[in-house]
Amino acid sequence: MYCPKCGAQNSDSVSFCTQCGASLQSTFQTGFQRPQFQSPSYSSPPKTELPPDNKLVKAILVTIFCCLPFGIISIINAAQVNSKWAAGDYEGARRSAFEADKWANIGLWVGIAVYLIYAILLLIGVGLEGKNI
DSSP states (O other), X not given: OBOTTTOOBOXXXXXXXXXXXXXXXXXXXXXXXXXXXXXXXXXXXXXXXXXXXXXXXXXXXXXXXTOHHHHHHHHHHHHHHHHHHHHXXXXXXXXXXXXXXXXXXXXXXXXXXXXXXXXXXXXXXXXXXXXOO
């Protein structure tokens, strides 16, 4: 006999499935029953709600001017926002927009820090240029 929960084959003498532990009592009368799978359900937004801002422009600018690795991560997340929204995955679209903004901000601050360190080192190097060390 087959388990109605997981579909595993069991001997006719057992009362519970050897794989998942589900009761086999109801299958004595009805035989094998294929487990029912549910498709994922997506929440629908209110009719007036617009898709979240995907932050793609910010991601591209951070990639060009500040920090390439973090900017690429931000672009990937920004590109997913509109397709997830169109597919009905509204929470996934909001999460991708948040991630795109987060990685763009990280790239922005890392880029600013690198430029500041570079400027400080350049000033120190210019200050020591005329001295013999």
